Amino acid sequence: MLIVGNALVSEDIIEKKFACNTKACLGACCVKGDAGAPLLPEEIQIIEQELPGISPFLSEEGIKNIATQGFHTKDPEGDAVTTCLPGGECSFLVYEGMVATCGIENAWKAGKTAFKKPVSCHLYPIRAKEYGEYTALNYHRWDICEPACKRGEDENIPVYAFLKEALIRKMGEDWYNELAAVAASWPSQKNNR
Numbered sequence: 678m679l680i681v682g683n684a685l686v687s688e689d690i691i692e693k694k695f696a697c698n699t700k701a702c703l704g705a706c707c708v709k710g711d712a713g714a715p716l717l718p719e720e721i722q723i724i725e726q727e728l729p730g731i732s733p734f735l736s737e738e739g740i741k742n743i744a745t746q747g748f749h750t751k752d753p754e755g756d757a758v759t760t761c762l763p764g765g766e767c768s769f770l771v772y773e774g775m776v777a778t779c780g781i782e783n784a785w786k787a788g789k790t791a792f793k794k795p796v797s798c799h800l801y802p803i804r805a806k807e808y809g810e811y812t813a814l815n816y817h818r819w820d821i822c823e824p825a826c827k828r829g830e831d832e833n834i835p836v837y838a839f840l841k842e843a844l845i846r847k848m849g850e851d852w853y854n855e856l857a858a859v860a861a862s863w864p865s866q867k868n869n870r
Contacts (some may be wrong), residue, residue, distance in 0.1 A: 678813075681859055682852045689816035691860045695802060695836045696831030702822030704777030705769045706801060709821060712752040713759030714767055715797040721749055721757060722783070723792045730789040731769075737831040738770045741858070799843040802834075803836065812848070835860065 679686045732740055739762065746760045748768055756787045760768045769780045793799060802817045816836055829839065837844060837856055846864045
């Protein structure tokens with residue numbers, strides 16, 4: 678782990694390559710998993726306020742599920758997550774052809790909400806966890822992301838570079854610039870360990 682500002686950063690975030698390839702995975706991260714997308718308390722409030730603008734971009738099944746179950750629940754660890762449909766898909770999932778996309782993000786693209794999507798989704802495959810004053814940022818490996826790993830390798834895109842916008846959203850631009858500087862000097866630092 679590396680310390681960058683107030684964050685503990687997995688070395689994999691600098692070393693591994695990644696670039697989403699939804700043509701190959703078909704948006705499987707919105708479909709599979711053991712719980713919905715993690716939500717911050719402030720995101721719950723925002724989605725609650727923005728739901729009227731988001732709802733027209735959801736599937737009929739998603740709208741019904743949110744009407745009966747709400748849009749958030751607790752996972753087995755007690756953390757807030759989006760609710761899921763009976764098949765395990767996120768309640769906010771919609772299909773564009775065969776590709777699963779996010780109804781929240783689609784509403785954002787259409788200018789109907791200022792909220793892009795939960796930061797946990799924006800950051801993926803990085804998982805963020807708060808520990809007091811520190812944020813731990815870890816690279817999450819999932820076999821459904823093999824096409825993204827291959828594309829990242831082929832195009833030489835490190836995880837942190839692919840997720841620049843999301844990391845700035847979560848940690849701030851100054852923090853991201855510090856991470857980029859650490860990444861630039863990482864090969865020589867690693868060799869001197």
